[in-house]
Structure formats: structure tokens, C-alpha cells
Amino acid sequence: MIDKSATSLTEVLSHIKDGATIMIGGFGTAGQPAELIDGLIELGVKDLVIVNNNAGNGDYGLAKLLKSGAVRKIICSFPRQSDSWVFDELYHAGKIELELVPQGNLACRIQAAGMGLGAMFTPTGFGTLLADGKETRHIDGKDYVLEYPIKADFALIKAHQGDRWGNLVYNKSARNFGPIMAMAADVTIAQVSEVVELGQLDPEHIITPGIFVQHVVAVDAANGNGE
Amino acid sequence: MSYQKLSRDQIAERVAQDIPDGAYVNLGIGLPTKISKYLPTDKDIFLHSENGLLAFGPPPAKGEEDPELINAGKEYVTMLTGGSFFHHGDSFAMMRGGHLDIAVLGAFQVAANGDLANWHTGAPDAIPAVGGAMDLAVGAKKVFITTDHVTKQGEPKIVEELTYPVTGKHCVDRIYTDLCVIDVTTEGLKVLEKVAGLSFEELQALTGAQLIDATQG
Numbered sequence: 254m255i256d257k258s259a260t261s262l263t264e265v266l267s268h269i270k271d272g273a274t275i276m277i278g279g280f281g282t283a284g285q286p287a288e289l290i291d292g293l294i295e296l297g298v299k300d301l302v303i304v305n306n307n308a309g310n311g312d313y314g315l316a317k318l319l320k321s322g323a324v325r326k327i328i329c330s331f332p333r334q335s336d337s338w339v340f341d342e343l344y345h346a347g348k349i350e351l352e353l354v355p356q357g358n359l360a361c362r363i364q365a366a367g368m369g370l371g372a373m374f375t376p377t378g379f380g381t382l383l384a385d386g387k388e389t390r391h392i393d394g395k396d397y398v399l400e401y402p403i404k405a406d407f408a409l410i411k412a413h414q415g416d417r418w419g420n421l422v423y424n425k426s427a428r429n430f431g432p433i434m435a436m437a438a439d440v441t442i443a444q445v446s447e448v449v450e451l452g453q454l455d456p457e458h459i460i461t462p463g464i465f466v467q468h469v470v471a472v473d474a475a476n477g478n479g480e
Numbered sequence: 481m482s483y484q485k486l487s488r489d490q491i492a493e494r495v496a497q498d499i500p501d502g503a504y505v506n507l508g509i510g511l512p513t514k515i516s517k518y519l520p521t522d523k524d525i526f527l528h529s530e531n532g533l534l535a536f537g538p539p540p541a542k543g544e545e546d547p548e549l550i551n552a553g554k555e556y557v558t559m560l561t562g563g564s565f566f567h568h569g570d571s572f573a574m575m576r577g578g579h580l581d582i583a584v585l586g587a588f589q590v591a592a593n594g595d596l597a598n599w600h601t602g603a604p605d606a607i608p609a610v611g612g613a614m615d616l617a618v619g620a621k622k623v624f625i626t627t628d629h630v631t632k633q634g635e636p637k638i639v640e641e642l643t644y645p646v647t648g649k650h651c652v653d654r655i656y657t658d659l660c661v662i663d664v665t666t667e668g669l670k671v672l673e674k675v676a677g678l679s680f681e682e683l684q685a686l687t688g689a690q691l692i693d694a695t696q697g
Binding site for chain 2: 280281282283284306330331332333334340341344345351353354355356357358359360361363364375376377378379380381382383423424425426427428429430431432433460
């Protein structure tokens with residue numbers, strides 16, 4: 254019997270080692286797996302490469318992880334926000350490396366990894382600073398930039414419900430990068446508000462099929478997102 | 481003669497008039513977001529948000545905010561009946577794949593050839609952030625810009641060539657400023673309308689690129 258649901262968040266995270274590349278779901282704080290991030294901070298691994306749309310908000314979640322000094326590099330589209338003071342300080346002090354990627358290219362590069370593509374040509378960014386030094390091609394009257402997949406050792410994502418086979422459904426705009434990150438990582442850990450019985454999720458409504466998910470951990474929704 | 485500049489809300493209201501029934505539209509952060517207030521209620525206009533919303537609606541009533549229902553500006557929104565959620569890959573396929581009819585964006589500068597600069601000032605100490613700006617610039621069928629005609633220092637924002645880093649090349653179709661509406665065409669920048677009391681010569685003097693007078697009467 255396959256049971257991907259786990260009760261110990263600490264145990265599922267314990268396989269993460271120093272130097273790992275970790276995708277973290279979320280757009281701002283919506284869909285950010287705050288409990289998994291807290292667990293990662295407790296684990297105390299270092300030298301991480303983090304993939305996220307942003308670079309942390311306020312002092313919690315991803316921002317707290319950055320503040321702990323665990324992150325060597327962040328790959329994201331929009332680090333600068335009104336409440337990104339943790340990242341701003343690290344960046345100005347030269348303590349974190351930034352790879353800035355247009356948001357659609359970030360999504361597409363993650364998808365390319367999940368789909369097993371070697372690279373893709375994208376029109377986004379052509380002729381801009383973010384395409385400097387990259388290979389380009391003129392295809393059917395349009396200009397494209399060659400971009401490579403972004404793979405990860407782990408993806409930490411937040412979903413609404415999951416079952417013991419790893420099938421997931423999400424909640425509103427908290428879905429964002431979750432489904433594509435689940436496809437692009439060797440090991441995907443999903444925190445959910447509720448683990449439901451097999452069969453309770455309608456096959457027509459499952460957003461992430463369990464093949465892309467290795468662990469499902471229920472976290473107490475009442476303890477919520479730390480806000 | 482004297483003239484009155486349009487307010488930010490008046491610019492938003494003006495853009496709203498040009499959004500047709502059935503359009504799929506992405507409104508950028510800042511002034512473009514205000515356009516939603518002025519969209520005619522007798523039309524079905526579908527607002528798209530990068531983070532996976534189609535047909536979202538106005539902000540919720542106080543106390544009904546849902547931290548997992550936000551738009552790209554990270555503001556609380558509601559969903560219209562018939563709205564949908566999707567992941568980031570699909571969201572950007574809607575743009576890059578040419579399915580989105582109109583994107584309305586802000587600008588630091590727009591060049592006469594339709595090049596847009598709106599993501600980075602190029603200042604060495606600035607933290608660069610791009611978000612979905614480059615994807616929207618190349619992906620939407622039409623790119624509308626809303627902007628003040630000149631900077632706070634009085635420098636033209638519509639220029640012959642960009643001095644700020646480019647977001648997208650040849651991507652802008654129409655510019656709505658606090659002084660006028662301009663179509664970006666292969667023949668040049670055509671002024672379609674301007675505020676009352678402003679002469680074409682005065683407008684040209686406030687613009688860093690050659691304008692063509694295409695106003696009616």
C-alpha cells in the first residue's frame with residue numbers, strides 16, 4: 254500500500270542537504286508553504302538555492318529563511334517589494350546572489366524541466382538586459398531567446414487537500430506555481446490543510462496528479478500562515 | 481490658452497472607453513488597476529491576473545478578505561460568476577500565446593518605434609525587479625500605456641530613443657497620457673486627441689519625439 258501522507262514534517266524535510274536547490278511555491282504570501290519553510294529553517298541546512306516568484310515578505314516564511322542565512326542564491330522575478338526589507342538588506346550587503354527571470358520565463362523554465370525539455374526559445378526578454386549574452390533565433394518572423402530549464406532537488410508547495418497517493422487540489426490564487434514546481438523537482442513535498450480519503454477527490458478536479466508528489470503533510474490550518 | 485491635465489482617474493476612465501465587449505485584459509499595477517473601476521457594467525470584460533485569475537472582480541467587503549485570493553498587485557479581490565483559477569504556466573501561456581487581447585501598463589519611457597521601458601531605472605544601486613512586465617509587453621495582442629506625459633522634473637517620457645533599459649521592443653500600440661492619446665504606427669506617433677486648450681505645438685514641445693497631428697478638427 255502506498256501512503257505518501259506523513260505526520261512528521263521534520264522527517265520528510267530531513268532528506269534536504271546543504272547546497273540543495275529548492276523550489277518554494279507562492280506568489281507573495283498566497284500559496285507560500287509557511288510551515289514547511291519553518292521546518293527547513295529548523296533543519297539548519299545552508300548554501301541553498303531557492304526558486305520563488307518573490308524574495309520574501311515581511312519577516313516570516315521565505316523572508317525568515319533568507320534572514321537565517323541559509324540561502325546562497327535566489328532565482329525569482331520580483332524581489333523588490335514594499336515589504337522585502339530582509340532581501341533588500343542581504344542584496345545590498347552582497348550576501349545573496351540574485352538571478353532575475355521574467356515571470357513567464359520562470360514559469361516556462363520550470364515547466365520545461367517538468368516536461369523533460371532540453372531548453373526552449375521564448376520571445377520574452379528579447380533585446381533586453383535579461384537576455385544579454387544568450388543565444389537568440391529568428392523563427393517565423395519573430396525573435397526568440399534560448400532559455401534553459403530550472404530543475405530542483407526539492408519543491409515545497411502548499412495545496413488545499415491531498416490524498417495518500419499524492420493527488421492535490423488547491424485553493425484559489427494559492428495555486429500559482431504549485432502544480433508546475435511539483436513537476437520540476439525530484440522530490441515534491443506538499444503541505445495541505447487536510448489529507449482526505451482516497452476517492453474523495455473527484456478525478457475531474459484533481460489539479461496535480463500524485464505521480465508528481467512524493468510527500469503530503471497535513472498542517473493545522475488554524476495555525477495558518479503566520480499572519 | 482490654458483489647459484487642464486487629466487487626473488490619474490480621468491486617464492483610467494478614458495482607457496476604459498476603448499476596451500471592447502468580450503476583451504481579455506490584463507491591467508498592470510498602479511494607474512492601470514484603476515481602469516477596472518470604470519469598465520462599463522453592460523459589457524463582459526475578462527480581467528486576467530498573472531497569478532492565475534480570469535474574470536476577477538472588485539475588492540471584497542471589509543472583513544471578507546481572503547489572503548489566498550489576491551491579484552498580481554497583491555491586493556484582495558473577488559471572483560466574478562464564471563471566473564476561473566489556473567497555474568502560472570497556463571497564466572503566462574495566455575499572454576505569450578497571444579490569447580490576451582489587451583495589456584495596460586505603466587511606463588518610464590516609450591520610444592517612437594514602440595519600444596517600452598518600465599522595469600528598471602538602470603541605477604547601479606537599484607534592485608532590479610521585472611515580474612510579468614516583459615511577458616505582457618511581448619505577449620498581449622495590444623499593449624496600451626498609461627503615463628504622465630512628462631516626468632516630475634518636466635522631462636519628456638515619450639522619446640525618440642529609450643535611455644532606460646528596454647522591457648520590450650516595438651510592443652506599444654497606444655499611449656494614454658494626462659495630455660493626449662497617441663497611436664504608435666509605422667508612419668509615426670499619431671496624436672488622436674488632446675486636452676482642450678492645449679495646442680499641437682505646445683504638446684510637441686513637451687514630447688521628445690516627432691508627433692503627427694491626427695486630431696479631428
